[in-house]
Amino acid sequence: MQFEDFQHKLQVVLGMKKEGIYSLSDRDHKLRLSDALFCAEDIVRNRKFFVAIQKALQNLGDEVVVIDAGAGTGVLGIMTLIHGAKHCTFIEENPYTMELCKQVVESFGYTHRSDFLLWDATNINLKGEYNLLVSETIRSDFQSEDFHHIISHLKPYLREDAIIIPERFEMMLTETKTGKSYTQYLSSYKGISGLDLQDLSWEVEVQGRVYLYDDVCIDSGDCVSFFNAARLYVES
Numbered sequence: 001m002q003f004e005d006f007q008h009k010l011q012v013v014l015g016m017k018k019e020g021i022y023s024l025s026d027r028d029h030k031l032r033l034s035d036a037l038f039c040a041e042d043i044v045r046n047r048k049f050f051v052a053i054q055k056a057l058q059n060l061g062d063e064v065v066v067i068d069a070g071a072g073t074g075v076l077g078i079m080t081l082i083h084g085a086k087h088c089t090f091i092e093e094n095p096y097t098m099e100l101c102k103q104v105v106e107s108f109g110y111t112h113r114s115d116f117l118l119w120d121a122t123n124i125n126l127k128g129e130y131n132l133l134v135s136e137t138i139r140s141d142f143q144s145e146d147f148h149h150i151i152s153h154l155k156p157y158l159r160e161d162a163i164i165i166p167e168r169f170e171m172m173l174t175e176t177k178t179g180k181s182y183t184q185y186l187s188s189y190k191g192i193s194g195l196d197l198q199d200l201s202w203e204v205e206v207q208g209r210v211y212l213y214d215d216v217c218i219d220s221g222d223c224v225s226f227f228n229a230a231r232l233y234v235e236s
C-alpha cells in the first residue's frame, strides 16, 4: 500500500468514528483522544513515519515483531503491519483511545496480527521478544511526556538487533535572555533521560531535529503535531 492510499483510508475511517470525541471527559489520561486524533491527521508527520518504518522493516527482514507504545489511534503500528511486520502489540493508556485504536486496526484488516494492551507503557509486563519499537510520545522538551521512561522500561523486551523509532534527537537549547546556546544529542537506544540543561538559566528555547530512522528526519516546525519548538523555564 502506498502512503496516499493509507492516509486516505485512515481519514475515511477516522471521519466515521470521530463523533463525540471532543466532548469526552478524558483529561485525566496521558493524552486526550482528541489530541491523539490530531496527530493521526498530520499528513506531513505521518508520511515521514511511513517512510522510516518502511526502511526499518526492509532492514529487519522477515519475522518482525513490533511494540507500538502509546499507540493512539494505532497509525504507527498499522504502518508496520502494512510494511510486512508479523505482529504488533498496541499499548495505550487512555481507554477511549484504545477503543478507537482497535476499530481502526480492524478497518485495515489487521486484528488477527495484533494485541491490544490497555496499560501504562512505563510499567507494563510483556511476554516474548520484539525487534521493532515505535513510540511517538514526545513533544519537544523531553519533560512532559513519557518517551524516555517508556524506552527504558521496554528495552529489556527487545532483541539485540532491535530498531527503535525515533532513533535519536538533536536539540538546540538557547537561553532567550542572553542568546547563549548549546546543542545536545540524545539517543533512544541509550535509554535517554530528560534534557541536560547544563548551566542555562531563566527561559530556554528548544529547537531540534528528530531522526526517525536512517536519513528520515523531522525538524521543529516541519509539522503541526510533533516536535515543535518549545520554551522551557529553568530553575536558576
Ligand SMILES: C[S@@+](CC[C@H](N)C(=O)[O-])C[C@H]1O[C@@H](n2cnc3c(N)ncnc32)[C@H](O)[C@@H]1O
Pocket: 029, 030, 031, 032, 035, 036, 039, 040, 069, 070, 071, 072, 073, 074, 075, 076, 091, 092, 093, 094, 097, 119, 120, 121, 122, 135, 136, 137, 138, 146, 150
Ligand atoms: C502523541 S500521541 C501519538 C499516537 C500515535 N502513536 C501516533 O503517532 O499518532 C501519544 C499517545 O501515547 C499515549 N501515551 C502517552 N504516554 C503513555 C504511556 N506511558 N503508556 C501508554 N500510553 C501512553 C497517549 O495516551 C497518546 O494516545
